[in-house]
Amino acid sequence: MGNLKLALIIKNPRDDVTFLLEKQKQPAKFGDEHYDSFVDSDLWDLPSTDLLVLEDGVRSGFTISVLESCLEEVDLMNFDFESTLILLLANLGIDFSDVGEWRFVRSVEEPEFGPDSCVRTCFIAGKLLNTDQSLQDNCKWMSMEACFASLIDVKPGSDRVGPLVLLGFGDDSRQSLKHKLSSSLSIQEYPPGVMLVPMRSRTLKPFKTTNLVVFSPENGSGDHQGTDFVAHGDALIVDPGCLFKLHVELKKIVDALPRKLIVFVTHHHRDHIGGLSAIQESNPDVILVAHVKTRHRIDGWSGNYTPVSGGENIYVNGQKLTVIFAAGHTDGHMALLHISTQSLIVGDHCVGQGSTFLDIRGGGNMTEYFQSTYKFLELSPNVVIPMHGRVNLWPKHMLCGYLKNRRSREESILKATEDGAHTLYDIVANVYSSVDRRFWWAAASNVRLHIDKLAVENKIPEGFSIQKFKASCGLRFAIRWTVGYIRSKIPFKINKPGFIMSVIAAGAGYFLLYTSKKKNQIKS
Numbered sequence: 001m002g003n004l005k006l007a008l009i010i011k012n013p014r015d016d017v018t019f020l021l022e023k024q025k026q027p028a029k030f031g032d033e034h035y036d037s038f039v040d041s042d043l044w045d046l047p048s049t050d051l052l053v054l055e056d057g058v059r060s061g062f063t064i065s066v067l068e069s070c071l072e073e074v075d076l077m078n079f080d081f082e083s084t085l086i087l088l089l090a091n092l093g094i095d096f097s098d099v100g101e102w103r104f105v106r107s108v109e110e111p112e113f114g115p116d117s118c119v120r121t122c123f124i125a126g127k128l129l130n131t132d133q134s135l136q137d138n139c140k141w142m143s144m145e146a147c148f149a150s151l152i153d154v155k156p157g158s159d160r161v162g163p164l165v166l167l168g169f170g171d172d173s174r175q176s177l178k179h180k181l182s183s184s185l186s187i188q189e190y191p192p193g194v195m196l197v198p199m200r201s202r203t204l205k206p207f208k209t210t211n212l213v214v215f216s217p218e219n220g221s222g223d224h225q226g227t228d229f230v231a232h233g234d235a236l237i238v239d240p241g242c243l244f245k246l247h248v249e250l251k252k253i254v255d256a257l258p259r260k261l262i263v264f265v266t267h268h269h270r271d272h273i274g275g276l277s278a279i280q281e282s283n284p285d286v287i288l289v290a291h292v293k294t295r296h297r298i299d300g301w302s303g304n305y306t307p308v309s310g311g312e313n314i315y316v317n318g319q320k321l322t323v324i325f326a327a328g329h330t331d332g333h334m335a336l337l338h339i340s341t342q343s344l345i346v347g348d349h350c351v352g353q354g355s356t357f358l359d360i361r362g363g364g365n366m367t368e369y370f371q372s373t374y375k376f377l378e379l380s381p382n383v384v385i386p387m388h389g390r391v392n393l394w395p396k397h398m399l400c401g402y403l404k405n406r407r408s409r410e411e412s413i414l415k416a417t418e419d420g421a422h423t424l425y426d427i428v429a430n431v432y433s434s435v436d437r438r439f440w441w442a443a444a445s446n447v448r449l450h451i452d453k454l455a456v457e458n459k460i461p462e463g464f465s466i467q468k469f470k471a472s473c474g475l476r477f478a479i480r481w482t483v484g485y486i487r488s489k490i491p492f493k494i495n496k497p498g499f500i501m502s503v504i505a506a507g508a509g510y511f512l513l514y515t516s517k518k519k520n521q522i523k524s
């Protein structure tokens with residue numbers, strides 16, 4: 001069992017329709033005027049927190065009474081519902097005694113997004129007994145209807161509603177596409193109508209899956225379909241990158257969707273296109289939409305193709321999505337913005353946790369990466385959907401975090417060059433000295449891209465030769481890395497430079513260079 005959370009549905013006694021939402025805490029500021037000037041709008045969701053473990057093994061009468069209504073959830077008996085509840089209510093300025101009629105509603109486990117274990121959320125519902133209770137500023141009453149309306153028809157800059165509301169109330173009452181996909185895979189729906197299916201793929205650690213995005217609105221409500229489109233259909237799939245053994249599941253999903261299907265590919269990496277053949281087998285009429293540089297790197301696609309370069313619209317059952325040119329990770333990398341929910345599907349520009357790397361062989365470019373990040377900030381999306389990991393509910397904060405980290409890394413690289421590191425290996429060894437040597441290969445690509453960016457901006461220090469730097473990449477870096485790696489792994493007594501070691505190192509270096517070329521297509 002993964003992390004366990006408790007979420008509350010507190011009904012309003014005055015109308016029995018509205019329930020309590022808590023304003024979610026904004027992420028910590030950066031302490032930098034530039035980044036702190038980008039602020040996400042307020043996010044409201046059901047009050048929630050991590051469930052406390054029962055310390056002394058003695059269950060309170062409250063815990064037992066709540067869990068009586070969920071007999072199948074026996075593993076919940078070791079958690080302290082009462083203490084967790086008291087903490088949660090204190091944040092809302094409500095006494096434990098002011099709420100009653102508690103009952104267990106459901107527990108929902110999220111799909112396997114990774115890299116950490118799945119979060120399971122227990123929802124319990126109660127009713128505010130004290131009708132005179134005035135609410136704190138961090139609370140408000142809202143109906144499901146109002147929540148739903150604000151989720152599917154987003155007004156720029158307005159308050160947002162989080163995913164627990166959808167999960168807590170379930171989607172039994174709605175005609176959710178989730179039930180029709182008839183897949184045994186776990187699916188997350190957020191915002192309404194946007195399905196995320198993490199599917200096992202040949203991606204890079206720490207992730208194991210690529211999020212398949214499935215979008216098929218029931219009716220054409222929302223945007224009116226205009227004439228300004230490059231493709232239109234009744235359903236959309238983004239980045240089918242699953243393993244071959246999951247093609248059966250992917251085909252089930254495609255078979256459940258309308259025939260007029262569009263498949264959008266953010267970029268060419270194999271963990272984003274691995275399922276294209278299965279889609280084409282299930283539905284030969286499907287239209288592939290991708291940048292021409294991505295299309296050129298996809299083998300085996302013989303079906304319909306529509307090129308996009310950014311700015312075009314796609315309509316899916318009347319709902320508009322705009323294609324965003326978002327180069328950086330690769331040169332043909334694209335993002336997709338669903339207009340009515342302001343959901344930004346970002347491909348590999350960002351990941352759910354940690355940092356992404358740029359594919360130097362796939363046309364990755366640091367200057368373009370920064371430009372695309374600022375473009376995303378200007379779009380001011382409500383939610384960011386990456387292809388690896390969970391959705392991000394604080395888009396501006398996350399994007400600024402990426403900018404800050406990359407700028408900080410760039411400053412370290414610049415400092416290293418000023419201090420006399422003029423080869424790729426010396427710069428990597430200086431800047432990434434605290435990082436495991438196994439990751440220096442990926443780091444080397446980033447350093448090369450940062451040096452390119454610094455050169456474009458005329459920031460390279462005098463005396464630093466770009467020509468010499470470029471000559472130090474490739475095989476020369478491979479040899480030095482291999483020698484350094486072997487030396488770090490063998491006992492000190494026999495750790496001395498010698499002819500045999502040099503031969504081994506050179507051979508290994510050549511091998512690594514050869515295999516790294518082979519890996520060109522498999523970067524995530």
Ligand SMILES: [Zn+2]
Binds near residue numbers: 267523
């Ligand atoms: Zn990628």
